[in-house]
Amino acid sequence: MANKQAASGRRIPWAKAEFWGNEEKYVIDALQSSWISGGPYVERLEAACAQLLGVPHALAVANGTAALDLAFLALDVKPGDEIIVPGFAFMAAANVALQKGAVPVFCDVDPRTWCIQPKAVEKLISKRTRAIVAVHSYGNMCDMPGLLALAAAHDIPLIEDAAEAFGSRMGSLMAGARGQINTFSFHATKTVTTGEGGLVTTHDSGLAERMRLYRSHGLRRHRHYWHELPGHNFRLTNLQAALGVAQLEKIETILEQRNRMYRRYKERLLSIPGTQMQMITETCEAAIWAIALKLDAATFPQGRDDVMSALSNKGIETRPGFQPPAEMDYFGPSSVPVSEDLGRWVISLPSYPSLTDGEIDYICNELAMLGKAG
Numbered sequence: 265m266a267n268k269q270a271a272s273g274r275r276i277p278w279a280k281a282e283f284w285g286n287e288e289k290y291v292i293d294a295l296q297s298s299w300i301s302g303g304p305y306v307e308r309l310e311a312a313c314a315q316l317l318g319v320p321h322a323l324a325v326a327n328g329t330a331a332l333d334l335a336f337l338a339l340d341v342k343p344g345d346e347i348i349v350p351g352f353a354f355m356a357a358a359n360v361a362l363q364k365g366a367v368p369v370f371c372d373v374d375p376r377t378w379c380i381q382p383k384a385v386e387k388l389i390s391k392r393t394r395a396i397v398a399v400h401s402y403g404n405m406c407d408m409p410g411l412l413a414l415a416a417a418h419d420i421p422l423i424e425d426a427a428e429a430f431g432s433r434m435g436s437l438m439a440g441a442r443g444q445i446n447t448f449s450f451h452a453t454k455t456v457t458t459g460e461g462g463l464v465t466t467h468d469s470g471l472a473e474r475m476r477l478y479r480s481h482g483l484r485r486h487r488h489y490w491h492e493l494p495g496h497n498f499r500l501t502n503l504q505a506a507l508g509v510a511q512l513e514k515i516e517t518i519l520e521q522r523n524r525m526y527r528r529y530k531e532r533l534l535s536i537p538g539t540q541m542q543m544i545t546e547t548c549e550a551a552i553w554a555i556a557l558k559l560d561a562a563t564f565p566q567g568r569d570d571v572m573s574a575l576s577n578k579g580i581e582t583r584p585g586f587q588p589p590a591e592m593d594y595f596g597p598s599s600v601p602v603s604e605d606l607g608r609w610v611i612s613l614p615s616y617p618s619l620t621d622g623e624i625d626y627i628c629n630e631l632a633m634l635g636k637a638g
């Protein structure tokens with residue numbers, strides 16, 4: 265397999281958008297109906313997501329960043345407000361906070377689960393804390409019961425950024441279903457995709473109404489050109505929603521295949537010295553979005569970036585872990601040593617449902633050979 269893969273010149277991508285059934289049919293249907301901006305697929309997508317997640321309100325939006333923006337607008341985040349965000353995560357929430365003139369306060373993550381923990385968050389709460397953003401990175405979930413209790417005790421809204429955790433759950437608690445507001449991304453690399461796209465969910469009908477207005481220039485349908493508030497255009501198109509509806513019809517298959525991929529990687533990586541997979545939070549049934557592991561410096565003295573280059577030479581595309589805020593000057597100083605270490609040593613391997621067991625074995629063998637013990 266190893267030689268065949270390298271000799272064929274075929275590359276294994278890090279991620280791949282995959283289509284499972286009715287995607288083409290529904291997109292053509294949307295095209296032919298001439299509903300290419302809003303339309304019935306948007307409503308179907310929202311209804312299907314609301315049902316799956318067990319929430320009364322689900323609004324489709326243009327992307328996951330717009331979803332976070334809507335959350336902050338609905339919660340009336342103001343300049344000077346503090347937003348607690350993880351030091352190790354995709355930085356969308358921190359970026360949007362800055363755009364609102366708010367201050368992202370970085371919370372270091374747990375070294376095993378790579379998620380924020382209630383105790384660490386509690387130490388950062390101040391009079392100016394306006395929201396806590398729990399990012400469920402790579403599909404793993406934060407300690408939701410703990411964070412929900414903490415947020416309730418301090419009367420601070422909790423936002424779940426579940427962009428990477430569509431389908432993950434803790435018992436009956438789905439990711440992205442219990443915060444005051446919750447956000448998802450349907451980007452092409454994500455578990456469910458509409459190309460670009462996203463979703464906000466909430467149980468609060470007042471917040472849902474504000475987000476509906478902010479999503480579309482503050483317009484109400486019954487009165488043309490009347491703006492209730494200074495909104496955006498964060499709408500998803502009917503064409504994109506058609507893709508999402510088809511994907512949701514196959515969500516069980518998608519999750520089963522992602523699970524198979526995870527189990528195979530886990531089995532193989534356990535036997536490779538110097539690699540530590542992200543530990544899944546107790547009681548979380550994770551719908552793994554991306555396989556990520558931390559390399560041990562003693563076993564991989566060449567460093568993570570050299571390992572990535574060597575794998576690339578073997579036709580394997582990888583991604584580094586999320587870069588910590590200190591790497592980006594505009595965030596200013598932060599004290600998140602665990603996040604910094606993860607940013608230096610985490611590598612994410614190809615992760616998509618159709619990745620075969622043979623390809624996973626090939627990737628793991630090549631990685632093992634790069635370690636000192638290899």
Ligand SMILES: Cc1ncc(COP(=O)(O)O)c(C=O)c1O
Nearest residue numbers: 327328329354356427449450451
């Ligand atoms: C955790 C997290 N939040 C937010 C986003 C932003 O989503 P989008 O790219 O759809 O704007 C992403 C995207 O990759 C993400 O991983």
